[in-house]
Amino acid sequence: MNYQEIAKLYNLDESISEILVQRGFNTREKLNNFFNPSLDKLQSYSDIPNIENVIGLLKAHIENGSIVIFCDFDCDGLTSAAILYKAVKKYDSKAEIKILNGDRYRDEYGLSKKSVEIIKNKLKPSLVITLDCGISNQKEIEELKDNDIEVIVIDHHKNDDLESLKILGDNFIDLKVKSGNYQFKEFSGGGITWRVGQALLKESFDEVLDLVTLSTVADVVPLVGENRYIVAAGLEKFCSGDINPGLDKLTSFLCQSPEAITASDLGYQIGPAINATGRLGSPEPVLDLLLYEERKPAQDLNQLAHQLISNNEKRKELTDRIMEIVDKKIKPELNVILVKGKILRGLVGLIAGKLSSKYNKPAIVIDSQTLKGSARSIEPFDIYANLKRCQQEGMLEETGGHKLAAGLKLKAGRFRDFFEKVNQLAEGIEYKRETYDLELDLDRVNSDLLDSLYRLAPFGHKNRHPVFLSKDVEIDNPNLIKERHLKFESNDIESIGFYMADKFERVKSGYADLLYQPEWTTFRNRTYINLIVKDIY
Numbered sequence: 001m002n003y004q005e006i007a008k009l010y011n012l013d014e015s016i017s018e019i020l021v022q023r024g025f026n027t028r029e030k031l032n033n034f035f036n037p038s039l040d041k042l043q044s045y046s047d048i049p050n051i052e053n054v055i056g057l058l059k060a061h062i063e064n065g066s067i068v069i070f071c072d073f074d075c076d077g078l079t080s081a082a083i084l085y086k087a088v089k090k091y092d093s094k095a096e097i098k099i100l101n102g103d104r105y106r107d108e109y110g111l112s113k114k115s116v117e118i119i120k121n122k123l124k125p126s127l128v129i130t131l132d133c134g135i136s137n138q139k140e141i142e143e144l145k146d147n148d149i150e151v152i153v154i155d156h157h158k159n160d161d162l163e164s165l166k167i168l169g170d171n172f173i174d175l176k177v178k179s180g181n182y183q184f185k186e187f188s189g190g191g192i193t194w195r196v197g198q199a200l201l202k203e204s205f206d207e208v209l210d211l212v213t214l215s216t217v218a219d220v221v222p223l224v225g226e227n228r229y230i231v232a233a234g235l236e237k238f239c240s241g242d243i244n245p246g247l248d249k250l251t252s253f254l255c256q257s258p259e260a261i262t263a264s265d266l267g268y269q270i271g272p273a274i275n276a277t278g279r280l281g282s283p284e285p286v287l288d289l290l291l292y293e294e295r296k297p298a299q300d301l302n303q304l305a306h307q308l309i310s311n312n313e314k315r316k317e318l319t320d321r322i323m324e325i326v327d328k329k330i331k332p333e334l335n336v337i338l339v340k341g342k343i344l345r346g347l348v349g350l351i352a353g354k355l356s357s358k359y360n361k362p363a364i365v366i367d368s369q370t371l372k373g374s375a376r377s378i379e380p381f382d383i384y385a386n387l388k389r390c391q392q393e394g395m396l397e398e399t400g401g402h403k404l405a406a407g408l409k410l411k412a413g414r415f416r417d418f419f420e421k422v423n424q425l426a427e428g429i430e431y432k433r434e435t436y437d438l439e440l441d442l443d444r445v446n447s448d449l450l451d452s453l454y455r456l457a458p459f460g461h462k463n464r465h466p467v468f469l470s471k472d473v474e475i476d477n478p479n480l481i482k483e484r485h486l487k488f489e490s491n492d493i494e495s496i497g498f499y500m501a502d503k504f505e506r507v508k509s510g511y512a513d514l515l516y517q518p519e520w521t522t523f524r525n526r527t528y529i530n531l532i533v534k535d536i537y
């Protein structure tokens with residue numbers, strides 16, 4: 001179908017149906033699924049490869065053994081642990097089950113030697129289940145099996161090394177590794193764990209949809225297909241107020257209108273608040289919050305929520321302070337931004353992300369004490385492939401990750417070589433700028449357009465809030481807020497550019513080309529259109 005037909009059939013503004021076509025929604029079936037997200041549309045969990053085998057093993061150890069869940073230390077890993085814990089306890093309230101959470105300052109990534117020591121010497125379970133990690137931890141799994149501990153891996157990361165998977169036999173679930181007849185492969189760790197919980201309980205197990213939704217948004221998996229069905233239903237649950245008591249506390253403190261929670265509230269408020277504790281130290285208080293009724297911790301819910309929020313404030317302060325120091329040393333003319341300094345390990349990834357988006361270049365940030373670092377890239381520079389080359393040339397101990405985000409460990413004494421090599425590898429690359437979905441006359445931005453636009457929500461990865469370009473826009477009353485943010489009016493519409501103070505002189509001339517997202521904003525009971533400015537030419 002073309003965009004005019006779609007606009008008519010679905011009663012949409014034509015510019016919005018044009019965007020839908022650009023995003024590949026051009027048949028009745030695709031559009032109907034997109035506009036009517038429903039959990040009924042999820043493929044049956046019995047189609048997930050190995051599910052029968054995994055459930056069988058899990059049940060055997062619930063009935064006749066003891067279980068340890070090992071989870072990653074981020075929001076996805078911790079929510080996964082809470083989901084499986086609740087599923088097992090619902091199946092059998094007497095089940096012996098404990099959680100050992102991953103810890104950035106103890107573990108490298110995933111299941112580590114140190115965690116294996118704790119499991120076999122202290123916890124001594126008959127079964128370990130790794131969540132949101134484990135698919136690449138062949139050595140550690142072998143060590144557990146040598147000590148007569150069975151292992152199940154439930155993960156959503158890739159592992160192309162088929163040889164290394166043999167040790168797991170059929171005791172793993174990972175759609176990125178083995179998808180069989182299952183069509184959708186993009187669940188978060190929490191999403192795939194929930195499906196296992198459904199299979200264990202043989203029911204919809206939708207009381208944990210809030211946790212599943214949070215994991216999906218926070219882990220930045222594509223918000224299309226089955227993830228869209230999950231998040232649409234999960235946000236309804238959030239707005240109904242019938243949610244996990246810990247999340248209820250957090251949203252009541254962090255979200256302006258807890259009865260109208262959006263994916264961006266989860267992505268920008270709740271997710272970071274949950275991740276911050278694990279960035280600064282052990283994330284265990286997060287499990288106390290998410291499993292408050294089950295664990296009955298010493299702190300009450302208010303105290304726990306405040307602890308998480310104050311950790312997040314600390315994290316923000318530290319990040320801002322480090323950014324200020326680091327930013328002064330940067331040479332923006334380089335091809336790749338590279339920083340080494342005394343930087344808390346839990347923050348290197350955040351700093352790299354901020355530098356990379358500020359300068360629109362790949363950024364690598366390394367903690368000088370541990371020589372561990374994090375890299376964030378911009379299309380089309382494949383940071384992982386290029387770091388791999390540096391590793392082959394002996395500058396890095398190790399590296400791992402994806403095209404646009406990777407981790408690394410520098411070899412002692414090789415910083416200078418590494419710096420030169422990376423910059424040489426990125427020579428002549430033209431980094432992609434922020435793009436827009438459609439060019440539009442600013443007069444066209446009105447409440448009808450926004451009503452159509454919001455029917456594309458929930459927005460997130462691979463389904464972003466549309467960005468428009470309008471040329472020669474008249475700019476009125478430009479001013480700065482807190483010396484950082486830029487505010488002005490265009491066509492009588494309030495417009496704000498976060499951290500765009502450097503464009504102040506540019507807009508003073510009275511006209512500019514704007515790249516922006518139009519949004520509904522509610523302030524003091526008044527709802528109006530607001531432009532979130534992304535770039536100014």
Ligand SMILES: [Mn+2]
Pocket residue numbers: 076077132156188189219
């Ligand atoms: Mn994950």
